[in-house]
Amino acid sequence: MNAFDEDTLHAYVDGMLNETKRLEVDAWLAGHPDDAERVRAWIAQNQALHAAFDPVLNEPLPLELVRATRRQRPAISRLWRAAASMAVLAVTGLAGYGLGLRSAEPEIIARMPRDAALAHVVFSPEQRHPVEVDAAHAEHLVKWLSKRLGAQLAPPDFTAQGFELLGGRLLTGGNGPVAQFMYQSADQRRITLYVRRAAGGNADTSFRHARENGVEVFYWIDQDMGYALSGAIARAEMQRLADAAYRRIGR
Amino acid sequence: MNLLRPDLIEHLPRLRRYARALTRDVTQADDLVQDTLERALVKLDLWRPGTDLRAWLFTLMHNLFVNQVRANKPLETDLDTAQDIPVNGGQMDAMALRDIHTALGRLPAEQREVILLVGLEQFGYAEAARILDVPLGTVMSRLSRGRERLRQLLAGEEIDAKVVKLKVIK
Structure with missing residues (x-):
C-alpha cells in the first residue's frame, strides 16, 4: 500500500475525505503506529479546542x-x-x-x-x-x-x-x-x-x-x-x- | 429599514468563540468582535449576496487581528505570551483546558489562526486560504507545523528552536 502524504492525513482528521479514501487511510494507520499516533493526537487537539471554546457559544x-x-x-x-x-x-x-x-x-x-x-x-x-x-x-x-x-x-x-x-x-x-x-x-x-x-x-x-x-x-x-x-x-x-x-x- | 440585522446576529456566537480562542482574553476578544461588526456594517454594501457571509466576517476579523498583532508587538514575541486563563468547568478537567489555552498562546499567530479556522470553526482548507488571503499550500504547511508544535507542547516536550526552524518548509 502507498504511504499517504501529510495533507491527506490532515484531511482525514478534519473529516474531508470521501468514504473510499477514508477507509484506505484507516487501513494504512492500522499498520503504521507512528502515523496513527500523530493522527490520534491531532484529533485530540480538535476535541480539546471544542471542549475549551464551545462554551463561548452558550454565553x-x-x-x-x-x-x-x-x-x-x-x-x-x-x-x-x-x-x-x-x-x-x-x-x-x-x-x-x-x-x-x-x-x-x-x-x-x-x-x-x-x-x-x-x-x-x-x-x-x-x-x-x-x-x-x-x-x-x-x-x-x-x-x-x-x-x-x-x-x-x-x-x-x-x-x-x-x-x-x-x-x-x-x-x-x-x-x-x-x-x-x-x-x-x-x-x-x-x-x-x-x-x-x-x-x-x-x-x-x-x-x-x-x-x-x-x-x-x-x-x-x-x-x-x-x-x-x-x-x-x-x-x-x-x-x-x-x-x-x-x-x-x-x- | 431593518432595525435588526439577523444576518450578523446569527454569526455573533461563532465570531465570539473564534475571537476568544485567538486572543484568549474575554475583553480583547469582544473588542475584536465589536470592531469586526462595525467594519462589517460600513462595508456591508461590498459583500456580495449569495456568497458566504460567515467567511466574509471572518476575513474582516482576520484583517483586524493582523493589524493589531502588527501594531502591538512583533510576531516573534507572540510566542512567549502564553497567559493563564481562568477556566469555567466543562467536559474536560481544568488542567487540560489550561493546557490548550497555554499551548495556543505559544503558537505563532499565523499557525494559531489556521488551526482554529480548520479545527474549531470547521472551515474547509480552501475557505481558510481565502479568509487568510494566502495560497492553499501555505494553509497546509501552517496547519502541519502548527499541529505538530501543539502536539509537542501538549505532550510537555521541550521544543528545540532549531528543530522547529528546520521544519519550516513550504
Missing part, C-alpha cells in the same frame, strides 16, 4: 455586541425611543396614573418584545447548541433558571399544540437575567418563551402583540414577571400558542 450575548450588529442611524433610533416612551406613557396611564413607577421599569416592558425577538433570532437557528440545558434534565433546568431569576418558573406545556420543550438557557437583558425556554414542533419549527423580572408596582398587563423583523411576539406581565413568546410562524398559530401559555401561567 449570554453582551448587549453592546448585539447593538453593534445594527446599522447606526441616530435619527431613526431617537424616533424609536420617542415612540417607545409614548407607548410607555400609554401603558402606565392604563396601569394607574401617578403610582410612582421607577423609570427603569416601563422601559423593560417597552423593550421586551424587541429583546425577546433578538434572543429568538440568535438561538433558534442553532443546530448544535440551541439550548444550554436540554429537556431531558427538565427538573434541573427549571430549578436552575428559577434560582437565577429569583422566582419560581414553570415552563408551559405546549404538547397539545404540537410543540415539545427542547430546553432552556440563561441570557442577560438590560438590567438582569433572562430565561429562555425553547420548544420545537415535529416539523422542526421553533418558538421561544422569554421570561424576566418586571417588578416595581406594575399592574399585570393584558396580552399584547408586536412584529419584529418577521418574528411574531406576544407578551404580557403577570405577577411581576414579564413573558414574551416569539416565533417566525403565522400569527394565528402564534396567537393560539400564546393564549395557551397566558392561560397556564396566569393560573
Whole structure:
C-alpha cells in the first residue's frame, strides 16, 4: 500500500475525505503506529479546542455586541425611543396614573418584545447548541433558571399544540437575567418563551402583540414577571400558542 | 429599514468563540468582535449576496487581528505570551483546558489562526486560504507545523528552536 502524504492525513482528521479514501487511510494507520499516533493526537487537539471554546457559544450575548450588529442611524433610533416612551406613557396611564413607577421599569416592558425577538433570532437557528440545558434534565433546568431569576418558573406545556420543550438557557437583558425556554414542533419549527423580572408596582398587563423583523411576539406581565413568546410562524398559530401559555401561567 | 440585522446576529456566537480562542482574553476578544461588526456594517454594501457571509466576517476579523498583532508587538514575541486563563468547568478537567489555552498562546499567530479556522470553526482548507488571503499550500504547511508544535507542547516536550526552524518548509 502507498504511504499517504501529510495533507491527506490532515484531511482525514478534519473529516474531508470521501468514504473510499477514508477507509484506505484507516487501513494504512492500522499498520503504521507512528502515523496513527500523530493522527490520534491531532484529533485530540480538535476535541480539546471544542471542549475549551464551545462554551463561548452558550454565553449570554453582551448587549453592546448585539447593538453593534445594527446599522447606526441616530435619527431613526431617537424616533424609536420617542415612540417607545409614548407607548410607555400609554401603558402606565392604563396601569394607574401617578403610582410612582421607577423609570427603569416601563422601559423593560417597552423593550421586551424587541429583546425577546433578538434572543429568538440568535438561538433558534442553532443546530448544535440551541439550548444550554436540554429537556431531558427538565427538573434541573427549571430549578436552575428559577434560582437565577429569583422566582419560581414553570415552563408551559405546549404538547397539545404540537410543540415539545427542547430546553432552556440563561441570557442577560438590560438590567438582569433572562430565561429562555425553547420548544420545537415535529416539523422542526421553533418558538421561544422569554421570561424576566418586571417588578416595581406594575399592574399585570393584558396580552399584547408586536412584529419584529418577521418574528411574531406576544407578551404580557403577570405577577411581576414579564413573558414574551416569539416565533417566525403565522400569527394565528402564534396567537393560539400564546393564549395557551397566558392561560397556564396566569393560573 | 431593518432595525435588526439577523444576518450578523446569527454569526455573533461563532465570531465570539473564534475571537476568544485567538486572543484568549474575554475583553480583547469582544473588542475584536465589536470592531469586526462595525467594519462589517460600513462595508456591508461590498459583500456580495449569495456568497458566504460567515467567511466574509471572518476575513474582516482576520484583517483586524493582523493589524493589531502588527501594531502591538512583533510576531516573534507572540510566542512567549502564553497567559493563564481562568477556566469555567466543562467536559474536560481544568488542567487540560489550561493546557490548550497555554499551548495556543505559544503558537505563532499565523499557525494559531489556521488551526482554529480548520479545527474549531470547521472551515474547509480552501475557505481558510481565502479568509487568510494566502495560497492553499501555505494553509497546509501552517496547519502541519502548527499541529505538530501543539502536539509537542501538549505532550510537555521541550521544543528545540532549531528543530522547529528546520521544519519550516513550504
